[in-house]
Amino acid sequence: SSTSARTTEPGEPALRDVVSQLPGYVAGRRSSSDLTAALASNESHEGPLPSVLETVLQGAGRINRYPDMAATELRERIAAFVEADADEVAVGPGSVGVLQQILAATCGPGDEVVFAWRSFEAYPILVSLTGAAPVPVPLGADEGHDLEAMLDAVTERTRVVVVCSPNNPTGVAVDHDALARFVAAVPPHVLVLIDEAYVEFVDEADRLDALGLFRAHRNVCVLRTFSKAYGLAGLRVGYAVAHRGLAEGLRRVALPFGVNSLAQRAAIASLDAAEEVRERAAAVARERRRVTDALRQAGWDVPQSQANFVWLRAGDGLRSALNDAFDRADVLVRAYAGDGVRITLADPETNDRVLAVLRDRSAFPS
Numbered sequence: 267s268s269t270s271a272r273t274t275e276p277g278e279p280a281l282r283d284v285v286s287q288l289p290g291y292v293a294g295r296r297s298s299s300d301l302t303a304a305l306a307s308n309e310s311h312e313g314p315l316p317s318v319l320e321t322v323l324q325g326a327g328r329i330n331r332y333p334d335m336a337a338t339e340l341r342e343r344i345a346a347f348v349e350a351d352a353d354e355v356a357v358g359p360g361s362v363g364v365l366q367q368i369l370a371a372t373c374g375p376g377d378e379v380v381f382a383w384r385s386f387e388a389y390p391i392l393v394s395l396t397g398a399a400p401v402p403v404p405l406g407a408d409e410g411h412d413l414e415a416m417l418d419a420v421t422e423r424t425r426v427v428v429v430c431s432p433n434n435p436t437g438v439a440v441d442h443d444a445l446a447r448f449v450a451a452v453p454p455h456v457l458v459l460i461d462e463a464y465v466e467f468v469d470e471a472d473r474l475d476a477l478g479l480f481r482a483h484r485n486v487c488v489l490r491t492f493s494k495a496y497g498l499a500g501l502r503v504g505y506a507v508a509h510r511g512l513a514e515g516l517r518r519v520a521l522p523f524g525v526n527s528l529a530q531r532a533a534i535a536s537l538d539a540a541e542e543v544r545e546r547a548a549a550v551a552r553e554r555r556r557v558t559d560a561l562r563q564a565g566w567d568v569p570q571s572q573a574n575f576v577w578l579r580a581g582d583g584l585r586s587a588l589n590d591a592f593d594r595a596d597v598l599v600r601a602y603a604g605d606g607v608r609i610t611l612a613d614p615e616t617n618d619r620v621l622a623v624l625r626d627r628s629a630f631p632s
């Protein structure tokens with residue numbers, strides 16, 4: 267299959283061992299028709315905001331020019347939004363691009379990076395590429411981060427601890443006080459990277475104050491994206507809020523012009539439309555509550571998601587039965603071997619198609 271490791275033939279330029287051994291990032295499948303519900307990639311189901319589309323179309327006439335390499339206006343606008351300084355903001359092609367910058371700037375052979383597992387699958391891949399060792403720490407019984415076990419996994423060689431809240435793919439958010447205690451206990455040479463790709467969907471009362479932790483600790487950095495709630499997945503733009511030294515390092519390792527001119531314009535216009543973005547995210551959160559309640563009533567054991575998706579833990583028998591049922595219903599979801607199935611939330615009608623597939627827990631293997 268396209269995901270299996272492939273090495274070059276003798277006599278061809280060789281791949282580094284670490285690259286031949288990488289599993290390869292598997293993206294969610296694409297929808298094959300308008301009838302398919304594409305719920306495999308945690309994208310926004312809504313089209314771009316009209317004001318954002320308009321500014322992208324306006325910018326299209328200037329794509330013969332390079333973008334602003336320093337993304338000055340965008341970084342200033344993000345800085346105002348997160349109440350930081352523009353020198354404390356770094357941007358990249360998606361937050362995965364910024365994550366690669368962070369790891370490239372901080373890690374190398376002999377180093378270790380601690381993260382929860384299962385979590386975002388780019389973590390072990392990007393860590394391995396730096397030559398550092400990935401140190402996955404199993405999620406707790408509630409499908410959330412086990413911060414005590416993660417603290418125990420920190421050694422002298424640890425350079426970065428990644429905390430993903432809400433966690434992809436389980437949706438469970440980290441508790442603020444628990445994370446504050448964790449940050450206080452981690453040695454100051456360890457960077458605590460808080461990946462908040464789904465922060466906009468978290469209920470206000472449960473939101474952790476990652477930016478507050480950033481302000482209080484030199485070793486905390488926050489990663490965010492325009493791909494999810496802002497609906498710009500196709501344009502690729504994400505950012506980190508990091509202390510000056512690290513932010514400067516990220517700009518040094520970044521691919522020049524990595525955030526294209528249309529992405530820069532669209533992200534700025536999206537910040538102008540913050541209220542619309544907030545309303546869209548709130549609608550997804552309402553659907554999350556409705557879907558979670560309905561699934562629990564149907565007999566499913568659903569963790570408390572704070573993101574724009576829900577998670578069904580499933581061993582391989584149940585997982586393949588679920589996969590078949592969703593295939594028959596023309597609904598694309600994301601199945602993880604051995605672990606479970608992640609379903610992105612969309613509009614009420616599409617979510618009802620999901621609920622129809624899952625209406626009866628007892629129809630599936632245990």
Ligand code: PMP
Nearest residue numbers: 360361362386434463491493504
């Ligand atoms: N972090 C998490 C937790 C994610 O789930 C994703 C996307 N699946 C990303 C980062 C990267 O998203 P992007 O590169 O589109 O910003």
